[in-house]
Amino acid sequence: MAIELLVVLAVVVLVAGGWLIRQRVGRRAALEGNRRPALEDRSDATRVRRSTTTASSTDAAVKPGDAEDSSASTTPTTLGAASSAAHRPTPDPSPTQRIRSGLRKTRGGFVARLADLLRSRPQVDAQLRDDIEEILLTADIGARTADHLLEAIGEQLDRDSITDPSAVWTALHRAAAEVLDVPAPALDVEPRCGPYVVLMIGVNGVGKTTTLGKLAARHQADGRRVLLVAGDTFRAAASEQLDVWAQRVGCDIHQGTAGSDPSSVIYEGIARARREGHDVVLCDTAGRLHTRKELMDELQKIRRSASKALSADREAPVDPHDIFLVLDATIGQNALAQARMFKDTVAFTGLVVTKLDGTAKGGVVLGICHELQLPVRFIGVGEQLDDLRPFDAEAFCDALLARSPDEATQL
Ligand SMILES: Nc1nc2c(ncn2[C@@H]2O[C@H](COP(=O)(O)OP(=O)(O)O)[C@@H](O)[C@H]2O)c(=O)[nH]1
Numbered sequence: 267m268a269i270e271l272l273v274v275l276a277v278v279v280l281v282a283g284g285w286l287i288r289q290r291v292g293r294r295a296a297l298e299g300n301r302r303p304a305l306e307d308r309s310d311a312t313r314v315r316r317s318t319t320t321a322s323s324t325d326a327a328v329k330p331g332d333a334e335d336s337s338a339s340t341t342p343t344t345l346g347a348a349s350s351a352a353h354r355p356t357p358d359p360s361p362t363q364r365i366r367s368g369l370r371k372t373r374g375g376f377v378a379r380l381a382d383l384l385r386s387r388p389q390v391d392a393q394l395r396d397d398i399e400e401i402l403l404t405a406d407i408g409a410r411t412a413d414h415l416l417e418a419i420g421e422q423l424d425r426d427s428i429t430d431p432s433a434v435w436t437a438l439h440r441a442a443a444e445v446l447d448v449p450a451p452a453l454d455v456e457p458r459c460g461p462y463v464v465l466m467i468g469v470n471g472v473g474k475t476t477t478l479g480k481l482a483a484r485h486q487a488d489g490r491r492v493l494l495v496a497g498d499t500f501r502a503a504a505s506e507q508l509d510v511w512a513q514r515v516g517c518d519i520h521q522g523t524a525g526s527d528p529s530s531v532i533y534e535g536i537a538r539a540r541r542e543g544h545d546v547v548l549c550d551t552a553g554r555l556h557t558r559k560e561l562m563d564e565l566q567k568i569r570r571s572a573s574k575a576l577s578a579d580r581e582a583p584v585d586p587h588d589i590f591l592v593l594d595a596t597i598g599q600n601a602l603a604q605a606r607m608f609k610d611t612v613a614f615t616g617l618v619v620t621k622l623d624g625t626a627k628g629g630v631v632l633g634i635c636h637e638l639q640l641p642v643r644f645i646g647v648g649e650q651l652d653d654l655r656p657f658d659a660e661a662f663c664d665a666l667l668a669r670s671p672d673e674a675t676q677l
């Protein structure tokens with residue numbers, strides 16, 4: 267009897283064990299089945315020449331849409347959690363649409379006020395001109411640029427004897443498009459004396475590190491091998507933040523020790539990129555507040571170190587190919603003041619205007635273009651990886667002013 271009981275128990279244990287093993291094997295097969303195509307997807311989608319260090323395989327299994335929740339915070343953990351969409355640049359059916367939605371708040375501000383004004387008036391008269399002037403002067407585009415626009419609109423109204431207020435919109439559109447159209451040669455991102463080196467400068471919190479991460483993703487997606495250089499050695503967290511971006515994008519990073527000289531980190535980073543064959547070197551810098559003299563000294567030193575690293579073993583000297591000044595649109599006219607200060611201290615080659623999605627002060631881009639006469643190269647319209655857009659004067663003007671007062675408030 268006891269033996270029979272033992273036999274029955276043994277059979278039950280064997281059956282249960284077999285069932286458990288089948289369940290585990292089945293689950294693993296299902297998981298692997300899910301993972302493999304995702305990895306293949308990634309290499310197809312991004313054409314990224316994979317770097318040796320970072321990108322974790324689990325990132326690949328996440329859909330692009332998962333980045334919707336990309337964090338507002340820059341702490342490594344939050345960025346890490348949101349990093350999933352990473353290196354799968356989302357297919358973007360309508361870049362213009364993204365710029366439009368990024369400028370929604372600005373359209374809701376002075377643009378909507380202008381549109382309402384022009385819709386509500388029966389004719390062009392002196393009062394209408396005064397009201398347009400008042401709106402433009404309070405629109406964060408700067409008094410000088412507002413005056414310039416008014417003059418351009420006025421000239422056209424007088425010349426063409428326009429009496430229909432809605433035609434003023436067309437005149438404004440034309441004048442704004444001219445202001446935004448600062449002559450700019452195409453960026454030479456594959457220079458003969460490479461790698462293509464970019465220094466990102468600007469005060470603290472404007473979006474330098476975030477922009478570098480987004481820029482790295484763009485270059486990777488175009489098949490270039492990117493090295494991020496953590497030249498902001500002032501705060502340890504800055505280097506960690508850049509490291510999170512490197513993992514997110516799947517590119518290499520060069521970091522110095524905390525507190526080390528930013529110039530030497532950047533020198534070593536560029537030297538390493540030349541040794542290891544990177545195509546693009548994107549250098550972060552510290553954004554702490556400086557006096558003008560300190561700022562100039564530090565930026566000049568960084569610039570010289572970058573040139574030295576690029577020129578080593580070459581016959582002719584090679585300078586860093588681009589220096590981008592990053593400006594935060596949410597501070598409106600202060601961004602223009604910052605740009606003027608930097609312009610006096612370092613010869614930057616282009617501008618990046620960030621956080622346009624979070625402000626009604628997007629008109630400041632008009633002031634920046636008009637007063638500085640330097641090309642805006644990129645705009646930031648959100649915190650997601652693909653929220654950095656090459657600046658296109660016409661597309662920006664269309665997104666800002668649309669084609670008519672009605673469209674301007676509807677879009
Ligand atoms: N909404 C929005 N936030 C941005 C944009 N660019 C940067 N940020 C945020 O601005 C904050 C500061 O950015 P960070 O790159 O650390 O600035 P840095 O100090 O100049 O390096 C972060 O919370 C970013 O997520 C943008 O285009 N739109």
Ligand SMILES: [Mg+2]
Nearest residue numbers: 474475498504
């Ligand atoms: Mg930073």
